[in-house]
Every structure is written in structure tokens, then in C-alpha cells.
Amino acid sequence: MENLRDQFEYALSADPGADAGRLADVAIAEGGRVRRRRHRIAVAGVAAAIVAAGGVTAGVLHQPRPTEALRTLEADAPALDNRAMLLVGASSDCENAPPGADATDPALFLTAAATDGQKSALAAALRADPRVTGSFFMSRDQAYDRFRKLWSDSPDFVKSVTPQSLPEVFYLRLKDATQYETFKLDYAAQPGIQDIIGSVCPASAPIGGIE
Amino acid sequence: MTETVTPSRPAADARPARTTRRRARDEEFTAFVESTATRLRRSAYLMCRDWHLAQDLTQQTYTKMYATWNRIRTSPNLESYSRRVLMNLVFDQARSRKSTELVVADPPDHSAGPPPSPELRLALVDALAHLPLDDRAVLVLRHAEDHSVDTVATILGLSVSAVKMRNARALAKLRTLLGQDFLDPE
Structure with missing residues (x-):
């Protein structure tokens, strides 16, 4: 036994061994729970912060259930500070499109100050746009209804939100997901538009993942 | 204004992509555990003189790492990272009395x-x-x-x-x- 390294080796020779596969399985089960819990807290916090800051896009409010939002967030954890991550479509079948990627379902969030004239101009433009195969408009009241149901287990959070803090949204389905980038460029600068966020939805999902 | 037209072309199917990604992530994590568990557990043992506690500490280390795997998986030295997590657990345990008999026996x-x-x-x-x-x-x-x-x-x-x-x-x-x-x- 010349050196300390060997002495350590010898000290460890009584190692009873352990099943690494089992270690991994337990870590995946337990660690997954930890992560989901953490995201639930983070999402509630982010959502509350967005609402407190004026509501703007608040895409998270359109989730059918917070846990669905979490599941999508979980896949790309670092983006929690990105509001776009919060819009993952109401259906768990939809997921948020990363920046620069194709998307099937753009959501056009309107500014709080968007006028009726701007809204009907947008509606007409979308109707005439051959890239758009389906669309619907969600008013503040509709959004608020969904929001209340979605967050019914967090009454304090619900109380902190009014219909006025929620945005109006055009939900769209594109004919071809690869057209999303140019579509977004065409509309991003239109008056009344605050933000455009893309989701990827399967054909079977409702537009924007909103039932 | 409500107008809905059936999409004329199938959109990308998101769900399988996500499931595949999760499975790939879990496989990657399991491979990491399998290639590093023995050394990690042995170091834990040298710190606490108890193979059961060492197993426990190792489990906790991997659990913590899995919880943040998306963020850390591409970091250049995951093994160093795992040592840091382990040592912090050992230090924490020593700090919170009671369970310390084994760590600082x-x-x-x-x-x-x-x-x-x-x-x-x-x-x-x-x-x-x-x-x-x-x-x-x-x-x-x-x-x-x-x-x-x-x-x-x-x-x-x-x-x-x-x-x-x-x-x-x-x-x-x-x-x-x-x-x-x-x-x-x-």
C-alpha cells in the first residue's frame, strides 16, 4: 500500500454494491414530482406577476388546467421567464413553438388600446388570408370565464384578476406550419397587435387548443 | 366574429414528439446514473462511514439532479456537479442535528x-x-x-x-x- 489512493481503494473494498438502474428509476419518479411541484409554484407566480404588470398576454390563463401548462413547461424549463412559454394552447395536445420554429396555430394578442376599427380590419385581413384555414376571436369576457374555471382552486389569484386585465385574442390555424414565420412578420406590425405566439397542434386539436 | 374552417392539411403531431423527448431524456439520465453511481456512492461512504446512508445520499443527489436535468444536462462537467450536490447534502445533514450521528459520528x-x-x-x-x-x-x-x-x-x-x-x-x-x-x- 504505497499511496493514499490505494488505501482508499482498499477501504472501499467492502462496498456492498447497489442497483444503479433502481437509483435512476427512483430519481426519475421522485425528481419528476419535485420538478412538477416547483413549476406549479413558479407558474402561479409568473401568471400572477403578468397579471399584476397589466395583464398583457397572459397566455397561461387559457390553459384548461394549470397542470397541463406545467407539463409543457417542464419540457423546456429555462424559459419560465418567457411569457410565450405560458401560451401552450388549452389542449395538452398543443405545445408552444420555440422561437424561429414552425407553428400551426398562431395566437394574435391584441393591445389593451386596440380599437373596434383595428379589430374589424384585422378580422377582415385574416378572413381574406389564404394561409389561414380557421380562426376564432376570444373576448375579454370569454377569457375571464375560462380563467375563473381554470384557476378555481386559487380563489385569491382569481380575485386579483378582472376581465380588463386579460387580452383579446385571435386564435388561428394555418394551412401550412412552415408559413408561420412569414405570417408572423406580416401581422406583427399591424396596429392593435401586441404579440404573436405560435403553438404546434395536431390536426385533431381545436384551433389554438381552445375547446 | 367566429369562423371555423376544418384545416385542410394535417398539422404536426405534437404529442409523440414530446413523449419521445421525455423518453430520450430519461434514458440519457439513466445512462448517466449507471456510469457514475458507484464512484458517487463510494465517496458518500467515505464521508459518512455508513453504506446505507451513503446509498441514501446518493439517491438524494440523483433525485435533485433529475429535477433540474433539463437545465444541467449539457453542462460540461456533470460529475463535478454531482459531487457538489452530494457534498452540500452531507453538509446540510451535518448542520441539521439528529441525523448527524452517522455523518459526524x-x-x-x-x-x-x-x-x-x-x-x-x-x-x-x-x-x-x-x-x-x-x-x-x-x-x-x-x-x-x-x-x-x-x-x-x-x-x-x-x-x-x-x-x-x-x-x-x-x-x-x-x-x-x-x-x-x-x-x-x-
């Missing part, structure tokens, strides 16, 4: 000279238990795991000179505990 009494051969294996581990946790961590990382002084410093969040100082101090103490000829780290 009272050192055994037979430390005067080199014990007889069958006990040799335990002698080093027992002697380690005489050292402050920080010094013990330096010895384990530096000499059982063969990490460079720089890496040890990074793992423990210490300066390089602090690591060298602790290392020298810990070796001197071990030498006293185990006898001159027992130790020859260089």
Missing part, C-alpha cells in the same frame, strides 16, 4: 497507531471521521477521486489556496492518526 477510540491488518480497511475511514467535514471532503475528492486541486476548489466553492491548506492540514492529521508509514499521498 464520534470517532472511534483506537486511533493511536496502525491497527492490525483486518481492521486496516476501517482504520482509514475511521480516521477520516476525526476530520472536520470540509477537510474530509477535500481529502475524498482529491485523493479518493483524484480530482485536481482546481476541480476540488470548484466543487466545494473554495479558493485554490484554501483547498491546498485544508489538504495539507488533513493529511497531517491523518498521518498522526494512522502513523507515518501508513500514508504516502505523493
Whole structure:
């Protein structure tokens, strides 16, 4: 036994061994729970912060259930500070499109100050746009209804939100997901538009993942 | 204004992509555990002198790592990261009394000279238990795991000179505990 390294080796020779596969399985089960819990807290916090800051896009409010939002967030954890991550479509079948990627379902969030004239101009433009195969408009009241149901287990959070803090949204389905980038460029600068966020939805999902 | 037209062309199917990604992530994580668990568990043992507790600490380390796997998986030195998590767990456990008996157990009494051969294996581990946790961590990382002084410093969040100082101090103490000829780290 010349050196300390060997002495350590010898000290460890009584190692009873352990099943690494089992270690991994337990870590995946337990660690997954930890992560989901953490995201639930983070999402509630982010959502509350967005609402407190004026509501703007608040895409998270359109989730059918917070846990669905979490599941999508979980896949790309670092983006929690990105509001776009919060819009993952109401259906768990939809997921948020990363920046620069194709998307099937753009959501056009309107500014709080968007006028009726701007809204009907947008509606007409979308109707005439051959890239758009389906669309619907969600008013503040509709959004608020969904929001209340979605967050019914967090009454304090619900109380902190009014219909006025929620945005109006055009939900769209594109004919071809690869057209999303140019579509977004065409509309991003239109008056009344605050933000455009893309989701990827399967054909079977409702537009924007909103039932 | 509500107008819905059936999409004329199938959109990308998102769900299988996500499931596939999760499965790939879990496989990657499992491969990481399988290739690193033995060394990690052994270092945990050297820190706490108890194989069951070592197993526990190892499990906790991997659980914490899985919880943040998306964020850490591409970092250049995951093994160093795992040591950092492990050592923090050991330190935390020592700080929160009660469960500390094993981590900072009272050192055994037979430390005067080199014990007889069958006990040799335990002698080093027992002697380690005489050292402050920080010094013990330096010895384990530096000499059982063969990490460079720089890496040890990074793992423990210490300066390089602090690591060298602790290392020298810990070796001197071990030498006293185990006898001159027992130790020859260089």
C-alpha cells in the first residue's frame, strides 16, 4: 500500500454494491414530482406577476388546467421567464413553438388600446388570408370565464384578476406550419397587435387548443 | 366574429414528439446514473462511514439532479456537479442535528497507531471521521477521486489556496492518526 489512493481503494473494498438502474428509476419518479411541484409554484407566480404588470398576454390563463401548462413547461424549463412559454394552447395536445420554429396555430394578442376599427380590419385581413384555414376571436369576457374555471382552486389569484386585465385574442390555424414565420412578420406590425405566439397542434386539436 | 374552417392539411403531431423527448431524456439520465453511481456512492461512504446512508445520499443527489436535468444536462462537467450536490447534502445533514450521528459520528477510540491488518480497511475511514467535514471532503475528492486541486476548489466553492491548506492540514492529521508509514499521498 504505497499511496493514499490505494488505501482508499482498499477501504472501499467492502462496498456492498447497489442497483444503479433502481437509483435512476427512483430519481426519475421522485425528481419528476419535485420538478412538477416547483413549476406549479413558479407558474402561479409568473401568471400572477403578468397579471399584476397589466395583464398583457397572459397566455397561461387559457390553459384548461394549470397542470397541463406545467407539463409543457417542464419540457423546456429555462424559459419560465418567457411569457410565450405560458401560451401552450388549452389542449395538452398543443405545445408552444420555440422561437424561429414552425407553428400551426398562431395566437394574435391584441393591445389593451386596440380599437373596434383595428379589430374589424384585422378580422377582415385574416378572413381574406389564404394561409389561414380557421380562426376564432376570444373576448375579454370569454377569457375571464375560462380563467375563473381554470384557476378555481386559487380563489385569491382569481380575485386579483378582472376581465380588463386579460387580452383579446385571435386564435388561428394555418394551412401550412412552415408559413408561420412569414405570417408572423406580416401581422406583427399591424396596429392593435401586441404579440404573436405560435403553438404546434395536431390536426385533431381545436384551433389554438381552445375547446 | 367566429369562423371555423376544418384545416385542410394535417398539422404536426405534437404529442409523440414530446413523449419521445421525455423518453430520450430519461434514458440519457439513466445512462448517466449507471456510469457514475458507484464512484458517487463510494465517496458518500467515505464521508459518512455508513453504506446505507451513503446509498441514501446518493439517491438524494440523483433525485435533485433529475429535477433540474433539463437545465444541467449539457453542462460540461456533470460529475463535478454531482459531487457538489452530494457534498452540500452531507453538509446540510451535518448542520441539521439528529441525523448527524452517522455523518459526524464520534470517532472511534483506537486511533493511536496502525491497527492490525483486518481492521486496516476501517482504520482509514475511521480516521477520516476525526476530520472536520470540509477537510474530509477535500481529502475524498482529491485523493479518493483524484480530482485536481482546481476541480476540488470548484466543487466545494473554495479558493485554490484554501483547498491546498485544508489538504495539507488533513493529511497531517491523518498521518498522526494512522502513523507515518501508513500514508504516502505523493
